[in-house]
Amino acid sequence: MNQERIFNVLLRPHITEKTAVAADAQNLVVFKVTADATKPQVKAAVEQLFDVKVADVRVANVKGKTKRTRFGLGKRSDWKKAYVRLEQGQEIDFAVTE
Template structure:
């Protein structure tokens, strides 16, 4: 059994963008930034335990970090998860910026 503390290490924060907010309204899909080493099964368990919702589908992708021209440094890569909830389920986040 995975402890609840490890669930909070998997889920970093909600991702707010224009596309993410439209997905919430249209498809009942939330977008989260998650740990890079987390797989779909870990994300599934964490979301169900923390938010107590039923999940229909999870899609994940790795977003490549941007190159900063001044120092020629790369931003860090991060993982994004699109979580589609079943009908009648919703997750309310506090509105705010990242």
């Protein structure tokens, strides 16, 4: 996988209460990824960008919600998230302060 694609696969970490519980219990990190990302691409991107070992990757397509607006019905965009389980002893810390 080329270097440019690696930087474009991961969009941002997806941090919620549910993902925080999963991170503590199962050593999981959740990312919002591009809609066309595959499991091997996500694994390679996380390993190269964060210098960690990835045990496995699960992906889920999240359907956008339909919302009522003053103009009628609107729809949020669909997106994809990746559950990345790290090897034992590995961790990614997003709250690094200097």
